[in-house]
Amino acid sequence: MTRQPFLLTTPAMPVGDLLAASGADVPEPLDPIPDQPEETPPDAPLETPDAPDLPPDDLPQELPDLPDPEAPEESPDDTPAFPETPEELPDTTPVLPDETPEDAPAPWDPLPDDMPQEIPTQPGFEAVTLRAGQPLDAGKLGDIISQAVTAATWKPRLHSSVEDIAHAGRMIDKGWITVAELDGRIAGFLAREGDYIHSLYIADHAQGRGVGSALLTAAKEGRxxxxxxxxxxxxxxxxxxxxxxxxxxxxxxxxxxxxxxxxxxxxxxx
CATH class of the missing domain: 3.30.70 (Alpha-Beta Plaits)
Structure with missing residues (x-):
């Protein structure tokens, strides 16, 4: 017959109960201490999260060189240098002659005799220009004579318009005629021989504009x-x-x- 191994069939007991049963001193279990935040001593350094290493404050920082505001600005090699003194510009003022040409009339010289004369008229009238009659004026002066004869219905007509032009031409040739102009147009004429006035005619468009007064004023001069x-x-x-x-x-x-x-x-x- 085969011998079986001895097996402990007594139920297992806690170690503490076993020690108590044997009379040994068993320490009482300590109550667990609840989790409390750890107090940091006042003089303990605060722990900060890891930060990248920074250079110490006492290390000199390298800064880029800044230009000196008082230093003269350097120009690139291909920039032309300006001269220290400004360049003198040429004088463009025209040089006037010191002497007046001999043929230039002085401001006090009288006007030539053949230059048209502008006669001031009464207030409200235009300036009338007077000049000596010219051969080419005969046609216009003859027309003025014919118009005056036609307007005077009480006056008989003795001559044709062609004869009036011829009559005006003869007076011009004798140097009797002074022509009056307004705005470049013949406005009338006066025929004078010495102290005697042969005729005085004013064109229709110039009536009442001071032409007759200007002609008589000129005729009175020197007489x-x-x-x-x-x-x-x-x-x-x-x-x-x-x-x-x-x-x-x-x-x-x-x-x-x-x-x-x-x-x-x-x-x-x-």
Whole structure:
């Protein structure tokens, strides 16, 4: 017969119970200490998370070189250098001659005799330009004569327009004619032989614009007396001559004029 190994069938007991049963001193278990935050001593250094190593404060920092504001700025090699003194510019002022040319008229020299003369008229009238009559003026002066004869319905027509132009041409040739212009247009004329005024005509477009006054003013210059005849029926001409300082004189029945109309003599004296 086979012997079986001895097996302990007594139920297992805790070690403590076993020690108590044997009479040995068994220390009492300690109560577990609850988790409490650890107190840091006041003088303990604070722990900070790991940070990258920084250079100490006492290490010199290398800074890039900054330009000195007081130092002169250096120009690149290919920049032309400016001269220290500004470049002098040439004088472009024109040089005027010190002497006046001999043929230049002095400001006090009188105007030539053949230069048109501008006569100031009464206030409200334009300036009238006067000049000596020229042969080419005959056509225009003849037209002015024809227009005046046509406008005076009481005056008989003795000559054609062609004859009026020829008559104007003869007076121009004798040097009797002074032409008046307004705005470059012939506005009238006066025919004077010495102290006697043969005729005074004003164009239709220049009536009442001071042309007649300008012609008479020029005729009076350098003279002490002027005489003329006009028709007694021409009342407007009589008023005009009286306004210009003429006085009425001798009257006739017209036996001495071509038209055979009564006329009257007017005289101006200085």
């Amino acid at each position: 002490d007396r002027l005489d003329l005849w006009t028709f007694q029926q021409n009342r407007g001409a009589q008023r005009f001559y009286r306004r210009e300082g003429f006085a009425a004189g001798e009257e006739t029945d017209g036996q001495h004029n071509d038209e055979g109309l009564p006329d009257i003599r007017f005289t101006w004296t200085r």
